[in-house]
Amino acid sequence: MELHDIWFVVIAFLWTGYFFLEGFDFGIGVLTKLLARDRVEKRVLINTIGPVWDGNEVWLLTAGGATFAAFPDWYATLFSGFYLPLLAILVCLIVRGVAFEYRAKRPEEKWQRNWEQAIFWTSLIPAFLWGVAFANIVRGLRIDASKEYVGTLLDLLNPFALLGGLVTLTLFTFHGTVFAALKTVGDIRVRARKLALTLGAVTVVLSLAFLGWLQASRGDGTSLVAMAVAAMALVGAVGAIRAGREGWSFALSGVAIAAAVSMLFLTLFPNVMPSSLSPEWSLTVSNSASSPYTLKIMTWCAAIAAPLVMLYQGWTYWVFRKRIGTQHIADAAH
Template identity: 75%
Template sequence: MSLHLHDVWFVLIAVLWTGYFFLEGFDFGIGVLTKPLARDRTERRVLINTIGPVWDGNEVWLITAAGATFAAFPDWYATLFSGFYLPLLAILVCLILRGVAFEYRHKRPEERWQRNWENVIFWCSLLPAFLWGAIFANMVRGVPIGPDKNYAGDLLDLANPYALLGGALTLVLFTFHGAVFASLKTVGEIRTRARRFAAGLGPVAAVLAVAFLGWTQHDSGNGRSLAALLVSAAALLAALVMNRRGREGWAFALSGVAIAAAVAMLFLALFPDVMPSSLDPRWSLTAADAASSPYTLKIMTWIGAVMTPLVMAYQAWTYWVFRKRIGTQHIPEPTGH
């Protein structure tokens, strides 16, 4: 079977979303952990500082994924962003407020000021972590798409048990990923506590992963998606073992592999569709039907081949520069700045 450019771009967009969830997953998790893991304002500052240099770079993957979808598959983009308008708008508002909170939290020393922005960070991390899972679950399951290829449902169609399970999985899995990252990036008591938190949350993530990915495999899976499911499950279990042994680098890498394999499984189950119709399979959007012209895809391929390695190299360098651990002793106490 010949490989067409629209198939290549389907794979590239899947890679972009996978990178986004791998990276943004742990910083959503850190945002959620500012309440259950941190015991005081100083510890919350430690957690926020672990992602301070990288959170905005992680969001570049989202911008690139959305932009690539718009350019390579305009019909997919149009149907997705119109049908999922309200949850996507909620995510956008959360990402804006979250960014503002990171920048403004330390501008004044008053406890109330900082606590209010910390609440914004918590809720604007928790809500997107849940909504992304619900959105992708609905995209794989299928939504009401009419013969004109437009979304024909309402918000209640998106709030089904499968989507809610998908949202619960991403929320718990991202929080687990964030706890492992916190144990990798901190020192002292908060490091030990993060490892214990990950040990307790990991089995919950494993149960939700088996339930959701098993449901996906039963409804729309194939041999390739089954292989990705098994990789995700094995990586998550191995991450739990490494976390228990105190091998934090391995635990973080493996929890990232679990997320990446789970996202890959969803795209493997989805292909060759990009937006299945729950009303009639004939009305589903496929990668071939929704793609831009071959010339557009060719130009995009050349641009992507040049720019993608540069962006990835720069982001890898950023992580290397800010690789050291931090603790409460690194936080100036008197002013909270």
């Protein structure tokens, strides 16, 4: 295996980590409308991800930076072709971060309610758009011989991509609902478990439809294995939450996300952005990669820094592992 193949795997791992971690806090943001009955319960949900949401986004920055350094042509074509969707995601992430930080800066109800609206929409929109983006990548794009995207925005809004967006939206929301049940106590925990059953059933149907479509069009034996793992893990997550085993359900929903992302990258390799105009114009791990020396330096840096960052983030989750409820909100106690 050459260095560009290794970095393809590394980037797949980074996107898997991002969707696993950011997936549940996107879900929590959506749940501020679907699950919370009042503003105290919204505070409970927001507090479950308060210490970790910004650390989760580091995975996105790392994935983007690694793509830029290891596969500059992939990065250039991706960000030019998906300029408007990625700009929308970036704006949402900025507003979402501001909303988390500024929501409690003033006591007025209107002020806090507006920021809570922002948290909901800036969680829902990226959760949908990421699915649209990755579905288009594996489906193939209108890339010409100059490695440039020559399609339009409407080309990205095809049925396969829209289904992919619905899958990531429902999958992340289900993942977040299980996380809410795992991290809360009292009535909100009970309602989170009930909502997870409904969302889980919808997610299973949509995910099987999307992954089955992908397997039929571009899959092989290895992607079929990944699809089977994703399907079994997702069904197992629904069964575990029905049995009241939130920890197992959260782990299994995470496995489902990891297996689904793995399937996407397995159907891509050795391409990174297939061309729907001509297979010869596709971007591959070899024709879009940086020089071997650049990849070698990156490998040494990643080998030293990545374990330290992961250990620190794991320690953060351990410190903030306890459940919370409305009784832990200071204003509600009075």
